[in-house]
Amino acid sequence: MSKLWVMLAVTLSCIVVDAEPPARSGRDGGREANRGDRRTHRPGSHFKQAEIESLISKLCKEIAIYRTSCAGIAEFSSFSRDLQNFGSTLSGLKSGLGRGFESCGPDLRRAIREYEILDQTFQSSLSTHKNYKVRLGWSKIKTAYLRFNFAATGGRSL
Amino acid sequence: MFRLLATVTLCSVLFGQSPSLASLNDDSVDKEAYEQRLAALSQQLSEARKNADEKARSLLSRTNEKDQAKLDLDRISSVTQIKKTSLGSLQNANASIATEIAENKKRIIAQEGAATTLSAQINSLVAKEKQAGEDQRSAADDADLATKAVNTQNANLADIQKEITDNQTQISRNDTLIAENETQLATSQSELTDLEEQERQLLAEKSDIQQQQKDLRNDMDDIDRAFRSLQKQIADNDLIVQKASDALQMKDESIAGIERTLEEQKRKLADANDKLGKETQKSAAIAKAIEELRKKQSTENTNLKAIDIENESLTESITQSNAEIASIDSQLENVKTQIAEVQSKLKDATDKGPLEERLMELKAKQTELAASLKTQRDLLAKDKAARTALIGKKAEVKLRLVDIDNQAAQKADEQTAIAQVIGAAAKEEQAAKVALDASSRSLDKAKTDLVAAKAEAERLYSIQDKLDERWQELDGFQDLLAKKGPFLSTVLISLNASLRIVQDEALPKVQSAETTAKQLLADLTATHQQLLAEGRKLQREKTDNTTSLAEYQRQSGLRAAELKAAERIVTETRNSLLVARQTLAGINAEVASLRTSIADRDALIAKNQIAIKVAIDEISKLDGQIVAQTKVLNDAQLAEKWARDIWEPLEQAAVAAAKATDEAKTLLASRIAAYQKALADVVQKAAKDAQGPGATEGLSGGAPGSIAGALAGEISWKQEGSSQLRAAEFAKAFDVARAQAVSANVIADIRENSAQQAERIANVSLQASFDAGIKRGKADGMKSGILLGDTAEAEKRGYDAGYAVGKRRVESEMEQALRKVNYQQREAEILKDDPPVIPPTREKRDATKEQAAYFGVSHLLRLFQVTEAVAADGLGVIPASQVPKVTYSGRKYLDSGLKPFHADFAGVYRAAYDEAYSKAYTASYLDSYRTQFVKAHGDAFAAAKAKSLQDGFADEVKKGTEAGTKDGLFEALGYNAGRDAGLIEGKKKGELTALERGKSAGDAQGYKDNQEPARLAAIANGRADCDSVYRNSVRLVAKTPNLSLVEEVANKRIELNEKLSWGGTLRNFGGTRAEKATVTIQVDAASIRGVKFDKNTITLAAVEANSEVEFSNLLTGVVTPDSQVAFKAGVFYDSKKVAEFAFTQEIYAPFLVSFSDYYYATKSMRVGDVGRGNGYLNAVRVKSLGDAKLLDDLKVAISLADASVGKTSWYQTTGEFVALDEKATDGTRFKGFFLNAAASAGLAKNKIRVRLQNKLGQIVFDKIVDAPVEVRQ
Structure with missing residues (x-):
């Protein structure tokens, strides 16, 4: 009788075990997830940190040159302050890169937003300025920014 | 007769006494005896006089008449005499006047001679004055010419200087322009270079981008190939991995089966163990129960023995109690017997006291025994009951002992059965252990296989991961790469834009600017050279003119000195001329006066002649009157003679008596006179005796008088007599010496030493000269200094300093915007003098010393005044008080043997002698003093004058020369010092001018150059301040501007009576935590609409530093009847509002409201005409979007948004609600109304406010709805 009970219990246990999916380790689960997301692209993954930092430096340098060369132009003063703030944001982003690119998302988004506002401002008030320096400087900053943006975002909008 | 007798008697007496009186007149003087005798004679005389007086009155009247006549005669005679005298007087006056006239004529002749001489002198002086005036005018003209020449030269110099300044200014401007152009050129060149560099870079970048575009396609092809290869590898690897995974799963399942078997075996072993344990426990429990039963048995046996012992005790106690009861019964019977006996005795006994006491004792004993008996009986009953109970208890114990024996036997049987079961369980346990060991070994083997399989799977997974x-x-x-294409295109567009700006715009512009700057610079350089040449020429002219100016100034000085000398001569000549003219005028006036006097006197003589004639006539008349009056007088004299004849004898007697008295009086008077005379003689003698010696002693005043006079004479000469001449000599010498000294010392260019400085400070005059020199020298030095100081080097320094100032200024301006507070704080400290900018100097001075000094001056002044007063007294008269006291050095009293003698005479003599001596001494002293003083004064004055005239005031010349030299020296020293100072000051001024000029330019440039850096620095500072403040404070803000609404249902609608909850996010940007209860949310009660909050104020817990907290249920409430939910809520930190939330949302009313023609629901509202009052029927329609029952009992109110459009037929003005009681086929409720249009404007865009009210009277809809109106006929 007791043997019968034991067999019955073992049979039930097997049924229960078969009914549940096999336990998967976290690594397996993660691997499966990664395989299902092969086309995801991590921003900045194709550019080295030093490369992005270099592009930020170039952009900051262009900003500084632009501000200095247009320092005496009255209409430029407000724009220059905004440019300075943009430069500060870029500097902050550059220093933040040291902690890893993943943590710089907010700073990067902020920099992009500030650039877009600056571009709008420039287009609305300074794009037809008679002094060529005002337009040339911004054109050069725009080129530098495009390089930085492409390196930092891979051409994706964040 | 009697009278005669009396008279005779009296005479005899008188005469009789005369010898005795006379006898007293010897060397002694006895006036007292004479006085007594005179009194007796006076009495006798009064009687004689009475008689004589009666007759004398009669004689007197006759005499009066005669006297009257005589008086008349005398009067007439007097008048005549007067007239004659007057006549003589007039004649004498005329003679005197004639004499005077003759003398005056002589004097006129003499004065006219003197006037002629003086006129000649005046003419000479006038000629001299004219000459001197011409000389002066000539000198003045020369001086004017010299001054004009100096001024002209100065003007020329000023013009040249101005030209130099203008030239320098032009050079400066030119330099500035050159510098600006050079800067511009440099900037242009730099800009051009920079642009070329930029162009090169841009072209390089463009080339690079174009190359990248070319490379992009190849890269993309490579990537595609790589993709395909990788895809194949992944597929192969996936198959291998799948196999490995399946094998691994099988091994896992095998292990799981083994593990389950092992678990079953373990469970069996455990069951066997459990069973064995349980049986063992049962066995132990039975053994324990048996043991307990044995213990109970023993206990019951013990109880039984105790019961037996107690039973025996109770039995013995009962026996004893029975014996006690029997004893007490017998005692009680005895007592009763005794009581009966006593009671019987008591009946018979007379003395019942003892018996009654005995009876009482017995009764008490009886009672006591009865109680004891009762107690013993109770004890007996109790013991009996206890013994009965013990018997029962003993039976129970025996029963229990039987029961325990039965139980013990049963437990022993059970113990035996359990021992058998334990043996069987031990066997089962052993079998289970063996099976378990076998299963464990199988499991270990399966696990080893699994590890190997897993390692293989891991390897495959890693390949898959790679x-x-x-x-x-x-x-x-x-x-x-897909995105790189657009990126490269965008960059290329940007680069091309930059290139276009550089190539098409910037480069041509900068090249043009460079060319212009170069051309301009060349022009400016040429201008600069030209200006420099002009500047050199002007400098040469300036040097020449400066040399000429010095010569002109020297000549001007000489001309000025000559003019001064000429002016002095003119002044002196004019003074002499004035004196001579005054003298001549005096003579002329005197001559005129004399002539006038002569004329007056001639007139007077003529007048006197007339008066003389009148007087002669009057005298003739008066002579006639005298003859007549002489006759009257003769008659009166005769009458008087008769009266006199009667009176005379009597009068003679009285006269005799009176004579006697008078003689006596005379005698007495002579005696008194003798006494007085003698006394006077004594005094006179004493005075005479003292006069000589006193006067002799008084002669001692001569010597001091002489000394004082001589001194005063000299002083007088010095002070008065020679002062004018001395002053003139002094001034002359002074001026000459001064002019020479000034010129020489200025040329020598000497400087003042310390001794000279001290001397100057002590001397007001020298100080004044020095000051004048300083003023003049400073002015000259200043002019030269300004020219010397205004240099290019100074201007350069000024520029540098100004540049720094400009830089600081702009920095300061920028800083001030952010750091004004510090400035104000420091300013407040300065104003409070804490700490002071410069500690004040404190001086302590003793005022009493200053008073002493003042006293000294005043004292000296007073002494000076005294001396001056003595010196001014040139008459040698000194007050008696200054006469030295008399010494009586020559006093010799000659009072012995005085005759006549009287006792008073010796004392009087001595007193008179002393007085006379003193007076003689004082008078003699004053006289001799005055005499000698006057003499000495005159001699000294004359001698001093003669000596001065002889010496020619060489001392004054010397002094004047010395003083002039010194004065000139100090003026020169002042001039040189002033010139030095002026030169320095002028240099400074010139330098300052250049500095200021440079500073101004530098400041502007410095400000301009540093404007942007300073602004950036100020911004950076401001930002740093802001960071610091944030780091050290709570900076709470609402993360989002509005609260987020969390609804219970997800339909995003707010409906009536719905419960709502809002959440919000607060961000603390500050580096300090906002403590608990410091942050609150407060709803503005006035702003609440359509909601009732549970709480209007919510207090929050702490918000950490640098944190962001998202709050839920920040506000909760229920929707109340209204058209919308709206409110404002503030976020407060420490009672200060730091943020504000605002929320507005329409309360959802599921109604669709529209306006249409009443009859055509699909058409818009209409009106037939405009302004004529004809209304058309239109309707408001309401459709429920939810439950159709919502329309039940619904009421509507409408009002035109713009009342000027027109009006509706009902509730237009009152706004009352009416029931929506008309139903359409589609379930819509509507209500008709007439619309009258007042104007066409606004009809097409008409809007109507609609409010819907439910049956509870709550507003569920309140909106303005479009209601366009058409005009249709």
């Missing part, structure tokens, strides 16, 4: 990573990498690259 392939995945490669896939992702390739994917990323592909993605990147």
